[in-house]
Amino acid sequence: MKADNISLLEFIGAGKRTFYIPVYQRNYDWKKLQCVTLFQDIVRIAKDENQI
Secondary structure (H helix, E strand, C coil), X not given: CCCCCCCHHHXXXXXXXXXXXXXXXXXXXXXXXXXXXXXXXXXXXXXXXXXX
């Protein structure tokens, strides 16, 4: 298997990927704070071209 470096937006964007949530993770209860934190992390990484 060969691993390549790609940007976060390439990884999650343009319908190239389908993400599945494993059954054992579906019962986690995310509140607004956890969702906001995740979104802020995604935005921060997307703005930083040096992070993959």
